[in-house]
Amino acid sequence: MAIKSPDREISERTRRSFIVMGAGAVAGIAGWVALNHGGEEGDIPPALRGILGFNERVVRSTLYGNTHLAKTYPASAVGRIKVNGDVGLDEDENLADWHLEVTPFGASSPAAKLTLADVRALPRYEQTIDFKCVEGWSTVTQFAGARLSDFTAKFAPGSEKAGCIGMKTPDEEYYVSLDMPSAQHPQTLLAWEMNGKPLEPGHGAPLRLVTPVKYGIKNIKRIGSIEYTDTRPDDYWAERGYDWYAGL
Numbered sequence: 001m002a003i004k005s006p007d008r009e010i011s012e013r014t015r016r017s018f019i020v021m022g023a024g025a026v027a028g029i030a031g032w033v034a035l036n037h038g039g040e041e042g043d044i045p046p047a048l049r050g051i052l053g054f055n056e057r058v059v060r061s062t063l064y065g066n067t068h069l070a071k072t073y074p075a076s077a078v079g080r081i082k083v084n085g086d087v088g089l090d091e092d093e094n095l096a097d098w099h100l101e102v103t104p105f106g107a108s109s110p111a112a113k114l115t116l117a118d119v120r121a122l123p124r125y126e127q128t129i130d131f132k133c134v135e136g137w138s139t140v141t142q143f144a145g146a147r148l149s150d151f152t153a154k155f156a157p158g159s160e161k162a163g164c165i166g167m168k169t170p171d172e173e174y175y176v177s178l179d180m181p182s183a184q185h186p187q188t189l190l191a192w193e194m195n196g197k198p199l200e201p202g203h204g205a206p207l208r209l210v211t212p213v214k215y216g217i218k219n220i221k222r223i224g225s226i227e228y229t230d231t232r233p234d235d236y237w238a239e240r241g242y243d244w245y246a247g248l
């Protein structure tokens with residue numbers, strides 16, 4: 001009967017683990033090469049972009065058409081949302097001078113300069129939703145405002161056929177773009193009220209976007225301009241490597 005010497009067993013194990021490790025290293029290098037070569041879109045490596053693209057298609061086709069609604073909560077569930085992110089929220093800005101510029105689909109410059117009263121004249125819609133940040137926190141929050149779909153129909157009729165919508169703060173420091181189906185979702189609001197009070201400056205006074213079908217990054221505070229277009233408008237966080245779709 002052959003008895004393996006302990007020494008020999010150790011060397012065999014070492015050899016085996018070396019082979020396994022080697023294969024892993026090759027796969028790792030191949031993966032690294034795939035991730036780092038083959039074009040650029042923002043800072044997202046192409047291989048990862050493919051996965052994100054897949055995620056986007058799955059989300060679009062199965063979870064959120066214009067029909068699937070995000071969960072809503074009773075008033076008793078409302079928490080204390082923190083102020084998160086102040087890009088484009090200049091403290092010295094005179095909010096009394098605020099207005100909203102609208103560039104409809106096909107136009108090359110703003111066709112309207114709206115006041116908050118113009119937006120508030122649209123049907124009011126209220127919802128209490130779980131507001132989610134990509135950093136991993138979420139807070140149940142009440143918002144009131146106008147549906148972006150109603151806004152589009154009234155102030156940019158015909159723009160429903162655009163592929164995308166872009167929004168910027170008045171100083172253009174923060175900006176987002178959204179696919180039109182998400183923009184037209186019934187829970188996507190231009191909000192002027194949060195937790196029963198007028199929106200505070202840190203939360204985006206006088207008007208912000210609230211959409212529970214997207215992560216917080218897309219929920220731009222203090223919107224100064226809205227444009228409808230077929231080319232994907234600039235997006236602050238997509239430029240910094242985050243998934244452009246950012247769907248929930």
Ligand SMILES: Nc1nc2c(c(=O)[nH]1)N[C@H]1C(S)=C(S)[C@@H](COP(=O)(O)O)O[C@H]1N2
Nearest residue numbers: 082083084085086087133174216219220221
């Ligand atoms: N203008 C502007 N809007 C913004 C941001 C920002 O830095 N500037 N940060 C975004 C991020 S990452 C989140 S999570 C939410 C936070 O909203 P809150 O401050 O009302 O909690 O705002 C979003 N909208």
Ligand SMILES: [Mo]
Nearest residue numbers: 133134216217
């Ligand atoms: Mo966020």
